[in-house]
Amino acid sequence: MWLCIHLVCSTAIRATLYFSKREHGYEKAEKSGGLTRFLRLENGIPSHDTANRIFRILDPKQIEQVFRSWISGVVGTLRRKRMGWDDDGHMNLLAADLLAAVLLLFSSVATAALQLSLELGSIHHPAFEAERIRMQPEAGGVLLSIGVLRGGGRQIRDLRLKCRDFDWASGNIRCAGGALKVGADNTVPIDFNYVAASKTLDLTLRDASAASLAGLLPELAAWRPQGKFSATLHLAGSKANFKLDTSMLAFANVAGTQAGEGMMLHVAGTVRDVADTRQWQASIAWQGGEVYWQPWYLKGAGQTITASGIVDATQVRVDAAHAVLPGIGVLDGQLGWNRPRGVLTALSLASDAWQVAPAWAQFGQPLLGETPRVKLDGTARFALAIDASATRSFDLDLDLHGIDVSEGRFVLADLRANVPWRRDAATTAQISSGGGKLGELPLGAFSLPLAMEGWRFGFDKVELPVLDGRLLFENFTAQREVNDGAKGGEAAWRWQLAGALHPLSMPLLSKTLGLPRMEGLLSATIPRIEYADSTLTLNGSLIVSAFDGYLSVAGLKVIDPVGHAPRVVADIDARHLDLAMLTQTFSFGSITGYIDADVRGLEMVGRQPQSFVARIETSPGEFGKRISQRAVQNISSLGGAGAGAAIQRSFLRIFDTFGYEKIGLTCRLVGGICEMGGVEEIEGGDRAGYLMVKGGGLPALSVIGYNRRVSWEELVSRLEAIAAGNSRPVIE
Amino acid sequence: MKTILLWLLLLASGVALAQSNLEINTPAVAQIKSAMAVRHGQLAPHYASGALGLAQDASVQLRDPNAVPLAQRAAVQAAVAAENNDRTALYREIAKANGNPSWETDIRSTFAQRWIDKAQPGWWVQTAQGAWQKK
Known part of the structure; x- marks a missing residue:
């Protein structure tokens, strides 16, 4: 058995050596006296397969038992002789014995199966x-x-x-x-x-x-x-070259906010260690597939990035990065990163003339979400430099054929901007446009010089032609302030803007807005304009001088101006409107005299009023007050009870006009229902109503309304019918 | 088209629950409903796929973004955000239109249950315990 162990072990190690040292291996070793000392090998040196077959038929437990006594003898010998390769390049016998024995023990104990x-x-x-x-x-x-x-x-x-x-x-x-x-x-x-x-x-x-x-x-x-x-x-x-090609590569994080599919990437690069610095160069070509990196979605269309730089214990540096975005443009950049502190030390980016339409669609619009939908067309060239403390400079050359916000709600043509912003120097940006439109209102060309000094911006005056008037913005200042007390130094913008509207002719405005022709002038002074929480607030008043009187619009707010349902909130006061002019404009019949009106809490969604509390009443003062038969019919149709029909049935039909003392109507619009009232309440049990026209003079005629709740839609359709000249009295 | 009609029915049923007390025929409500109806055509396939679910707080939640094709994921994310803004606005407007802004929370709860009750089989809805289950 002793001989067997030695024989088997030696055979094992020599078989192994055969694989590894073909030129000086097993056969040569045997010639110098090895296995042949114990065996006669008539068919030559056995192969490792033969050796494996022999091992497999041995009982591992018996082998292990005799191995323990054998190994103690071998160890004693080894104390006197080093294990190693001899001059001929093969392992000496005792070393081979020990190594093989250890391997054998490992194999037998660990797996209970003999393996080499x-x-x-x-x-x-x-x-x-x-x-x-x-x-x-x-x-x-x-x-x-x-x-x-x-x-x-x-x-x-x-x-x-x-x-x-x-x-x-x-x-x-x-x-x-x-x-x-x-x-x-x-x-x-x-x-x-x-x-x-x-x-x-x-x-x-x-x-x-x-x-x-x-x-x-x-x-x-x-x-x-x-x-x-x-x-x-x-x-x-110390030099490495590498290449990597992916085919239909896909990945996704659990949240689904970052994912790629079908990605075909080609990556190549070199890395070389020079002293303590690693120099690198790499290129990436994105030939196909798609990526979603919330909120951006990009398709592989031959985009390439090449970059080179160094890495050492203190820094990561990108000395030259060059990105080519097909259909958009080219971007070059450098970057520095402090490794111990884990902070950006420098970043600079510079583009060529980018095509803005695809660039905006890919990178800009996703940041805005579903609304507002913004479309840009033209070119833009930009450059950005950031140092260890913050952004140092930003340059923008914008040459847009057009900008469209919210499907035509705000449009500017030929918008050009040159913005040379510097953190530590005062500069001036030039912004100009060939004009456009705001809703239905056409806007003329304008030019805006914007003074910049760090995070302070301002301009003295910009005039924007609107129809035959001018919208004036002035004394604009904006400042970015960092609140040191807040965690992380939260930054907030503080800005102010004043405005004015130089007189605009109402006939032109009403025609442009598709309204009945209105006479007069519209002007406004707006001491302060603010925008916060999706709400544009115009402090001050819009004044409309119309119908020989005026309308004053105060507390004007536009809520969610670029959303699905922008709403306008305002309070309106009208004073001394000439009823003759007004009724003529709206084909209401004929009424002479003057009225005042108050509309409080007006809230408009689109062109539809959502809610208000309104009161119309004859102005104080002495003046002629006559109302035509047709106007009586029309007023009664708004909420009365057959006054017009009553006239037709009585002798009053021979009069074209009647005298009145006071006209008045109130409406509280809530939930699409107008709760109506008049100048006075009329008692009368079941026939109680409200006085809309209080008669006075000769012949006098009063109109009483009985219907207190009128659907706003119904009211509007009645007014439209009146305007169309086909109103009939409503008998309810 | 069928799904849009179904959705409108769903909306109407939610409204009908409180109809005895709540008036909803205001321009703001009409405008919001109109925007939601248009958007529903975009969202409906994602209810069916299980990407979107109807939550207990009467909102729509993107419960499995990886079920949305990459090319549509940004648009669906944006549409869900806009839908939830509109839903919140709808509940607020209905409350306001009745002159009772304080009803908003109750209206939201009512809608939440109605959305879930009327969800199509196969859609995912959130249980009171916050777990998602397929109808």
Whole structure:
């Protein structure tokens, strides 16, 4: 048995040596006196398959038992002699005995099955370290295991790969047709060739499953990678060249906020270590697929990025990055990053003349969400510089054919801007436009010089032609203030703007807005304009001088001006409106005299009033007060009870006009219903009503309304019918 | 078209619940309903796919973004945000239109239950305990 152990073990190690040292291997060793000392080998040196077959028929428990007594003898001998390679390049016998014995013990104890394996030692390379490399012959190749692989700042334990063809000679290792085991079930096809003398490694991964990468790099598992990739790495001393191609690569985070599908990427680069600095250069070409990186969605269409820089213990530097975005333009940049502090130290970006329409659609609009929908067309060139403290400069050259906000709600044509902003210097931006429109209102051309000094902006006066008038903005100042008390130094903008509307002719305005022709002039003074919480607030008053009197609009707010349902809130006071002019304008019949009106809490959605409390009443003072038969009919149709019909049935029909003392009407609009009232309440039980026209003079006529709740839609349709001249009295 | 009609029916039924007390025929409500009806055509396939669910707070939630094709994901995210803004505005407007802004919370609760009750089979709805389940 003693002889058997020695024989078996020696055979095992020599069989192993045969794979690794073909030129000086097993046969040569045997010629110098090895196995042949114990055996007569008539059919020559047995192959490792033969050796394996022998081991498999041995009982591992018996082997282990006798091994324990044998090993103690071997250890005693080894104390007197070093284990190692002899001058001919093969391992001395005792060393081989011990190594084989250890391997045998390991195999028998660990797996209760006899297998051959050999420790190949470690590889120490400037770029990586591989420790506890062990090989083990298997059917169809060799199983190679690496206890620890370190490189690129990470460490992977217990790598296992099976090589169809495997060579090990003079510290050189070659593996062809390899399969790297990753995770429980996945393998990555791999070839590599390591030349120890030149410290050169060539490594190829072919059509590897991206999902299998998660087995090697657990942090990738959360991204659920799918698809295939191939990669090559050529490592020569301290220089590395690499290439990576992905095919139908897909990934997604759990939240679904970042994901890619069908991605075809080509990545290539070089890395070289010079002293303590690593110089790198890389290029990425995105040839297909799509990416969603909330809120942006991008399709691969040949975008490329090339970049180069250095990395050392203190910094990451991108010296030259060049991005080409097909259909949009080119972007160049540099970047500096302080590694110990983890902060950006410098960033500069500069574009060529970008096509704004696709650039805005891809990068700008997604930031705004569903509304407002903004369309831009033209070119833009920009440059940005940031240093360790903050943004240092920003340059913009904008040349837009047009800008359209919210499907034509606000349009400007030929918008040009030159913005040379500097953090530490005073400059002036020039902004101009050929005009456009705001709603239905046409806007003329304007030019705006904007003074800039750090985060302070301002202009003295800008005139915007509107129809035959001018909208004047003046004394604009805006300042960005950092609230030091707030956590993280939260920044807030403080701004103010005053405005005025120089007289605008109402006939032109009413025609433009599709309203009945109104006489008079519209003007406004707006001491302060503010925008906050999606609400535009105009402090001050809009004054409309119309119908020989005036309307004053105060407390004007536009809520959600670019949303789906912008609403206007205001209080309106009208004084001394000439009823003759007014009724003529609206084809209401004829009334002479003057009225005052108050509309409180008016809230408009689009052109529809949502709610208000309104009162119309004859103005105080002495003046002629006559009302025509037709006007009586029309007023009664708004809420009366057949006054017009009553006239027709009585002798009053012979009079064209009647005298009146007071006309008045109130309406409280809530929930689409107008709750109506008049100048006086009329008692009368079931016939109680409200006085809309209080008669006076000769012949006098009073109109009483009985219907207190009128649908606003119905009221509007009645007014439209009146305006169309086909009103009939409503008898209810 | 069918889904839009169904959705409108759903809306109407939600409104009908409180019709004895609540008037909704105001321009703001009409405008919001109109915007929501148009948007529903965009959202309906994503209710069916399970990407969107009807939440207990009467909002729409993007419960499984990865079920939305990448090309539509940004638009769906934006549409869900806009839908929830409109829903909040709708509840507020209905309360306001009745002269009782304080009813908004009750109206929201009423709508939440009606949205869930009327959801089509296969749509995902949130239980009172906050879990998602398929109808």
